[in-house]
Amino acid sequence: MAQNLIEKIARRFAVDLPAGQEVRSGDYISIQPAHVMTHDNTGAVIPKFRAIGATRIANPRQPVYTLDHNVQDVSEKNLEKYARIEAFAREMGVDFYPAGRGIGHQIMCEEGYAWPGAMVVASDSHSNMYGGLGCLGTPVVRTDAAAIWATGRTWWQVPPVAKVTLTGKLRPGVTGKDVIITLCGFFNHDEVLNHAVEFVGDGLASLSIDERLTIANMTTEWGALAGVFPVDEQTITWLKQRAEFIARRGLAGVPSDADGKGQHPRLNPRRIAELEAQLPELQPDPEAFYARELTLDLATVEPHVSGPNTVKTMTPISKLRQSPLKIDKAYLVSCVNSRVEDLADAARIIAGKKVADGVEFYIAAASSEVQAESEKRGDWQTLLEAGAVPLPPGCGPCIGLGMGLLEDGEVGISATNRNFKGRMGSRSAEAYLASPAIVAASAVAGKIDYPGDWQDRPPRGEMQINPRPARQVQEIPILPGFPEIIEGELIFCCQDNLNTDGIYPGKYTYIDDFTAEQQAEVVMENYDPRFKEIVREGDILVGGYNFGTGSSREQAATALKHRGLRLVLAGSFSETYKRNALNNGFLAIEAPGLVEALKQLFGTDQLTVRTGMTAKIDFRKAELQVNGERYPISAVGTAAQELVLTGGLENWVKERLG
Numbered sequence: 001m002a003q004n005l006i007e008k009i010a011r012r013f014a015v016d017l018p019a020g021q022e023v024r025s026g027d028y029i030s031i032q033p034a035h036v037m038t039h040d041n042t043g044a045v046i047p048k049f050r051a052i053g054a055t056r057i058a059n060p061r062q063p064v065y066t067l068d069h070n071v072q073d074v075s076e077k078n079l080e081k082y083a084r085i086e087a088f089a090r091e092m093g094v095d096f097y098p099a100g101r102g103i104g105h106q107i108m109c110e111e112g113y114a115w116p117g118a119m120v121v122a123s124d125s126h127s128n129m130y131g132g133l134g135c136l137g138t139p140v141v142r143t144d145a146a147a148i149w150a151t152g153r154t155w156w157q158v159p160p161v162a163k164v165t166l167t168g169k170l171r172p173g174v175t176g177k178d179v180i181i182t183l184c185g186f187f188n189h190d191e192v193l194n195h196a197v198e199f200v201g202d203g204l205a206s207l208s209i210d211e212r213l214t215i216a217n218m219t220t221e222w223g224a225l226a227g228v229f230p231v232d233e234q235t236i237t238w239l240k241q242r243a244e245f246i247a248r249r250g251l252a253g254v255p256s257d258a259d260g261k262g263q264h265p266r267l268n269p270r271r272i273a274e275l276e277a278q279l280p281e282l283q284p285d286p287e288a289f290y291a292r293e294l295t296l297d298l299a300t301v302e303p304h305v306s307g308p309n310t311v312k313t314m315t316p317i318s319k320l321r322q323s324p325l326k327i328d329k330a331y332l333v334s335c336v337n338s339r340v341e342d343l344a345d346a347a348r349i350i351a352g353k354k355v356a357d358g359v360e361f362y363i364a365a366a367s368s369e370v371q372a373e374s375e376k377r378g379d380w381q382t383l384l385e386a387g388a389v390p391l392p393p394g395c396g397p398c399i400g401l402g403m404g405l406l407e408d409g410e411v412g413i414s415a416t417n418r419n420f421k422g423r424m425g426s427r428s429a430e431a432y433l434a435s436p437a438i439v440a441a442s443a444v445a446g447k448i449d450y451p452g453d454w455q456d457r458p459p460r461g462e463m464q465i466n467p468r469p470a471r472q473v474q475e476i477p478i479l480p481g482f483p484e485i486i487e488g489e490l491i492f493c494c495q496d497n498l499n500t501d502g503i504y505p506g507k508y509t510y511i512d513d514f515t516a517e518q519q520a521e522v523v524m525e526n527y528d529p530r531f532k533e534i535v536r537e538g539d540i541l542v543g544g545y546n547f548g549t550g551s552s553r554e555q556a557a558t559a560l561k562h563r564g565l566r567l568v569l570a571g572s573f574s575e576t577y578k579r580n581a582l583n584n585g586f587l588a589i590e591a592p593g594l595v596e597a598l599k600q601l602f603g604t605d606q607l608t609v610r611t612g613m614t615a616k617i618d619f620r621k622a623e624l625q626v627n628g629e630r631y632p633i634s635a636v637g638t639a640a641q642e643l644v645l646t647g648g649l650e651n652w653v654k655e656r657l658g
Helices: 005-012 042-051 078-091 104-110 126-131 141-152 178-188 203-208 207-215 233-249 270-281 317-322 340-350 368-377 381-386 436-443 516-522 555-562 575-583 594-602 637-644 649-657
Strands: 028-031 035-038 063-066 096-097 119-122 137-139 155-157 163-168 194-199 224-226 290-299 304-305 314-316 329-333 360-363 410-416 430-433 461-465 485-492 540-542 568-570 588-590 609-618 623-627 629-632
Touching: 005 119, 005 194, 005 224, 005 270, 028 207, 028 270, 028 637, 035 104, 035 126, 035 141, 042 141, 063 078, 063 104, 063 141, 078 096, 096 233, 104 119, 104 126, 119 126, 119 141, 126 137, 126 207, 137 224, 141 155, 141 649, 155 637, 163 203, 163 368, 163 575, 178 207, 178 304, 178 314, 207 224, 207 340, 304 317, 314 317, 329 340, 329 436, 340 368, 340 381, 340 436, 360 381, 368 381, 368 588, 410 436, 485 594, 540 594, 555 575, 568 594, 575 588, 575 609, 575 637, 575 649, 594 609, 594 623, 594 629, 637 649
Parallel strands: 035 063, 035 119, 063 096, 119 137, 163 194, 163 290, 194 224, 329 360, 329 410, 410 430, 485 540, 540 568, 568 588
Antiparallel strands: 028 155, 290 461, 304 314, 304 430, 485 609, 609 623, 623 629
């Protein structure tokens, strides 16, 4: 059957699949990603790795360690942490990049780890950025990272895939950042939540790789799990130019010369030629299925500003210029918009001008190489001469670390990717997002501004939802010991967006000696105090949509398991909740058809309903039966079955390690 690009890449990096088995959206598969990147959180993954009994890295060329988040902190405690990570990397033979080399995601692209057509993961939500190079980049949690270190693999559920067609061409002065701000603000009703996005269309030809990386990076804020551009001639040209640059620069600073011939181990002519030969295989099939199809006419995109404090609200610059909004700080930093093109755009705007009185303008390159190239071009000096304050290559104020944070009541304009309340400093401050050009123009104007003949006209775009075609009947293999059928009475909790604090109250989260029995006693306490009186062991919980949103506390999954529930069904899940559940051997399965039927039958007035209805889940047929109705569910493949049988990912790793 026809496959989209996401399914094709997932199939290439799946392991232990039965011969001839297809990979489709919804399937649970075991994956062996090409690389896994961890940054400062490497320090938190190391004890997880040791706790599961691992003593060596399964494939030392698979992990990559990059120190980039808290690089401004030169305290003894942080320097000791960085030294421990470097020593561990040296002990295990893992590629390591020290503080000052740059932001991990940028390094992954510059050093050829984020390879077109590959699957690369990171314990950081902005691993989506690798999609700008046609690489399937997606986040994992720290437990997954430890598992990959120890065994080379973890699990993944292939998400639904949305196709985003970009047509036309951007007007001069409009950038890739304006495109993704427009997508986030125009399609702002979770249209691509927990989807993987494939970008297609004639509009891609005019988008540079830097712009593609920017757009892919912020698909995270749009709600997507991945944002992947096609592998095309523009991708190949970028790789060739990068390889030529490295050949001139030499291999200084490259941790591993695996080529053995004086060439870069990843970015070299032989590997690029092999990729060119694979281009026909790295295209979606013409009849591939997409759960949703969105279109955006690039010619109708205007410069926009996102915020305050949310990416779902956008305002055209033409409107903001009519009602000037004074700023206190401006930022050109972070992995989304601090590359050479971005710094050049800002320098072009700010050349010959000065940062306005009362405004602080902070700049940080995405990497040391970006800064060196910007200095060579003269752009970096132009920004400094205008009064910009330089910061080291790294994350810094984007995540509320280091100098230059927003203080109480201040307003900031930033070329970063997130403007959540309190992220860049005080919760009473307001943060807006925009392109590097708008940030630079605003820094010298002292207010949000961008000169030009801009009009307040809406972008032109549309979306359609496609009914999923019936899947070809294909029996799912069942491992010995895993039940072919599970039955249980349905307990219905109707609320959509039920967050993890409602499921497992935050006041218990950091009580380290809280027992399984105590977790079971307080589960759903904040949602419905009557829940523990209604539910019985062996029941099946049915939630609403986006179940388990909010914080990443894994007890929100384990507490339901400890209460004796067989599994949880919902219209949809927070992806982090789903990972935490299966990582603890607890199934979370989407069943939107059943949720709609129960809402029609029971309404939404009662928080918890004992339905009196028995559900039968047939895992071999990937089917749910309730009251004579049949609902298809995602195939729970052997990768997921193994985790349930062993009691979770850590136990699965321990078994594999013997």
